[in-house]
Amino acid sequence: MNTLLEIRNLQTAYGPSQVLFDVSLEIREGQVATLLGRNGMGKTTTVRSILGLTPARSGFITFAGQRIEALPPEQIAVRGVAVVPEGRQIFPNLSVRENLIAFAANRNDSPQPWTLQRVYELFPRLKERQHNLGNQLSGGEQQMLAIGRALMTNPKLLILDEATEGLAPLLREEIWRCLRLLKDSGQTILVIDKYVERLIALADQHTILERGRVVWQGDSQTLQAQPELWKRYLSV
Incomplete structure (x- = not known):
């Protein structure tokens, strides 16, 4: 398998406060990888650096063979990185269908791209609620919509930041089922989540962060x- 994402000696700061210290990791095509650690240890900052939202102070990030650490977020997204952010951040005044269509793009040049129909097959509940506005959905339905929206960009790398946070057990199971199906389809995924047992069953490799260090x-x-x-490193 070819390397899709490589991070080497990444250092990131918010103003004078350094958060990441020489973070390195590698994800190969088709792998599911995790970032683990307690809250405040640098997991989300690592994701923000990959996305170009919090630029690296030093080190490098290579995606699909190209350096991206100095690129703006929109150029990184176009190259095939999609995120399901913590807090979902869907458009509350657009319908489910409109939320999905707004992000439609075959950035991966996939011969079988994600479409509305494929997303509805993955999450039948979204099809049932396709005409409802985002703010009319339950938390679990909003999470399904956030994942479906990211998939509609046909990403090479799908990043999920606390995708099961705050969900009822049955809805969490729906998200884990979805991630297993995506893995089986060959989707490369980076997951941040606290349910270590489920991540062990799902993922190929793991990186634990403590105070911004691997x-x-x-x-x-x-x-x-x-x-x-x-x-x-993981217990509260």
Whole structure:
């Protein structure tokens, strides 16, 4: 598998406050990878740096063989990076259908691109609610819409930041089902979430951040076998 995303020695700051210190990771095409760590350890800042929202102070980010750390967010998005942000951020005054159509673009030049029909097949509830406005949806339905909206861009890399946060158990299961289907279809995914057991079952590799530094990287089998890592770096 070819490397899709490579981050090397990334350092990022908000003004004088440095947040990331020499963060490095690599994701290959078709892999599901995670960023793990307690709140405030640099996970979302890493995502923001990938997206160009919080530019790197030093280090480099390569996506699909091209350096992107100095590019504006819109150029990074056009290259095939899509995010399902924490808080969903859907358009409240547009219908479900309009939210999806607004982001339609085959940026991956896929022979089988994501379309309205494919998104409705993945999330039948969205088809049922396609004429409802975004602010008329439940939290779980808004999360499905946020994922569907990202998929409509046909991304090479799909990033999910706390996609199951605040959802009822049955709706969380719907999101995990969706992620498994996306993985089986070959979609490359980067996930931030707190449900480590579910991530171990889903993902190929994991990176743990502590105070803006990478403190562990490895595969699911190794993480499963080292519960002391969970207690040290992930438990509240």
